[in-house]
Amino acid sequence: xxxxxxxxxxxxxxxxxxxxxxxxxxxxxxxxxxxxxxxxxxxxxxxxxxxxxxxxxxxxxxxxxxxxxxxxxxxxxxxxxxxxxxxxxxxxxxxxxxxxxxxxxxxxxxxxxx
Amino acid sequence: xxxxxxxxxxxxxxxxxxxxxxxxxxxxxxxxxxxxxxxxxxxxxxxxxxxxxxxxxxxxxxxxxxxxxxxxxxxxxxxxxxxxxxxxxxxxxxxxxxxxxxxxxxxxxxxxxx
Numbered sequence: 668x669x670x671x672x673x674x675x676x677x678x679x680x681x682x683x684x685x686x687x688x689x690x691x692x693x694x695x696x697x698x699x700x701x702x703x704x705x706x707x708x709x710x711x712x713x714x715x716x717x718x719x720x721x722x723x724x725x726x727x728x729x730x731x732x733x734x735x736x737x738x739x740x741x742x743x744x745x746x747x748x749x750x751x752x753x754x755x756x757x758x759x760x761x762x763x764x765x766x767x768x769x770x771x772x773x774x775x776x777x778x779x780x781x
Numbered sequence: 782x783x784x785x786x787x788x789x790x791x792x793x794x795x796x797x798x799x800x801x802x803x804x805x806x807x808x809x810x811x812x813x814x815x816x817x818x819x820x821x822x823x824x825x826x827x828x829x830x831x832x833x834x835x836x837x838x839x840x841x842x843x844x845x846x847x848x849x850x851x852x853x854x855x856x857x858x859x860x861x862x863x864x865x866x867x868x869x870x871x872x873x874x875x876x877x878x879x880x881x882x883x884x885x886x887x888x889x890x891x892x893x894x895x
Binding site: 696698699709712717719720748756758763764767768771773774 | 786789791812821822823824826830836837847869871873875878879880881882884885886887888891
């Protein structure tokens, strides 16, 4: 079974609008972390935001927020006030317990339209 | 210094060549990773080093040979590669184990095998 599922291969959003990128996960661990990364066409993976399994509040970092619904095992990324520079691939990832490994979803390609 | 550096940025090599990719971090991180990434796909884990010892090898062909000479350096030695090995090779580091700990990525090496 896939550990991380991203069901939106491509998304479009108008500049200045908000957009939600979906991520669901599968784990039997009680302790896990969920991460979102942005990858522009230049290739570098940029860390955006983190949510821990025991965190009761949704994480926020500037224009990024994470809509964490533990019972539904979803960790959606919300980008508010989209900018042209937000056009990139976005990957959701998970790290379990004390493990070394990160599990990545297949990614969502976001295009911001002027 | 929160940077992971990778050299070279681009590499073109023939199938009979031997080359090496280099990755460096000075954040005191104890886990280091090599990933292979094809266009529009998620990173695929190749190797994980933990305290300078190889802890995960994801059944990577022997034409890829990792080396961790010290806690700051990670090399990937390449020999007799195939055209399908052309990809973006990403190095990453993490402070250690623990689900809260994110990965820091380098800018990657774009490898073309001719």
